Amino acid sequence: MGKKNVALKVENVSMRFNLSAEKVDDLKDYVIKFIKRELRFQEFWALRNVSFELQKGERLGILGFNGAGKSTLLKVIAGVLKPTEGSVKKKGKIVPLLELGAGFDKQYTGAENIYLYGAVLGYSKEFIREKYDEIVEFSELGDFINVPLKNYSSGMKARLGFAIATVVEPDILILDEVLSVGDAKFRKKSEKKIRDMFDRGVTVLFVSHSLEQVKRLCDKAILLDHGKVLAEGSVEEVSKLYEQRMK
Numbered sequence: 001m002g003k004k005n006v007a008l009k010v011e012n013v014s015m016r017f018n019l020s021a022e023k024v025d026d027l028k029d030y031v032i033k034f035i036k037r038e039l040r041f042q043e044f045w046a047l048r049n050v051s052f053e054l055q056k057g058e059r060l061g062i063l064g065f066n067g068a069g070k071s072t073l074l075k076v077i078a079g080v081l082k083p084t085e086g087s088v089k090k091k092g093k094i095v096p097l098l099e100l101g102a103g104f105d106k107q108y109t110g111a112e113n114i115y116l117y118g119a120v121l122g123y124s125k126e127f128i129r130e131k132y133d134e135i136v137e138f139s140e141l142g143d144f145i146n147v148p149l150k151n152y153s154s155g156m157k158a159r160l161g162f163a164i165a166t167v168v169e170p171d172i173l174i175l176d177e178v179l180s181v182g183d184a185k186f187r188k189k190s191e192k193k194i195r196d197m198f199d200r201g202v203t204v205l206f207v208s209h210s211l212e213q214v215k216r217l218c219d220k221a222i223l224l225d226h227g228k229v230l231a232e233g234s235v236e237e238v239s240k241l242y243e244q245r246m247k
């Protein structure tokens with residue numbers, strides 16, 4: 001495959017978080033400790049030197065136990081977090097389906113939230129207006145679309161979030177556990193929508209705790225362990241290694 005087909009290049013990405021190591025009781029205590037320079041932060045590296053490359057249309061599963069750094073890596077690639085070191089180069093429009101509905105306001109109706117959340121995702125008002133009916137239909141909310149979100153069940157909110165976020169045609173799609181939302185029927189429908197995007201050659205980054213789902217949807221995988229890439233290769237090879245480590 002030629003270089004011109006590279007959709008995503010992650011180079012030596014490291015991400016450091018500062019965890020407060022000192023117990024601070026209140027603001028006064030904080031100020032005193034700060035002045036006396038007694039405040040220490042413990043450094044924590046959630047990602048260490050992560051590098052990989054994806055060609056257009058490749059679908060990468062990111063495997064690893066709790067706290068391995070999977071969500072952090074997706075956030076760095078989506079541009080939500082700036083890496084402490086390293087760089088991410090991407091080609092085309094990227095749509096992150098991270099925490100669905102994080103941009104929702106409970107006081108407003110579903111219809112109003114379509115515009116609100118759409119704006120959070122960077123869509124124009126005209127674009128949302130054009131896609132409005134399609135979003136409502138996919139969400140299957142019916143008359144509930146005119147009810148404030150505080151009266152929605154969590155599955156209903158997730159359905160609306162998924163419908164809004166997937167109405168665009170992205171070049172790179174980031175999926176973090178989102179295929180586990182909604183009931184079985186909606187999950188099936190979501191998976192079909194995502195498969196249709198696959199057919200159109202979208203590049204995918206996928207995190208799921210369901211190994212079976214990763215095997216079904218991805219062709220490549222990496223295994224993260226304490227922020228480092230432990231293995232990289234075909235989804236069969238890497239998931240075999242992951243399964244061995246589970247025992």
Ligand SMILES: Nc1ncnc2c1ncn2[C@@H]1O[C@H](COP(=O)(O)OP(=O)(O)OP(=O)(O)O)[C@@H](O)[C@H]1O
Pocket residue numbers: 017018019044046064065066067068069070071072073
């Ligand atoms: N904002 C933050 N500040 C400090 N530490 C953080 C922050 N975000 C994540 N971490 C830490 O970074 C590590 C990796 O977290 P991350 O959420 O990326 O793991 P994960 O592989 O997605 O885990 P899970 O499978 O549980 O979702 C964890 O130890 C977590 O506590």
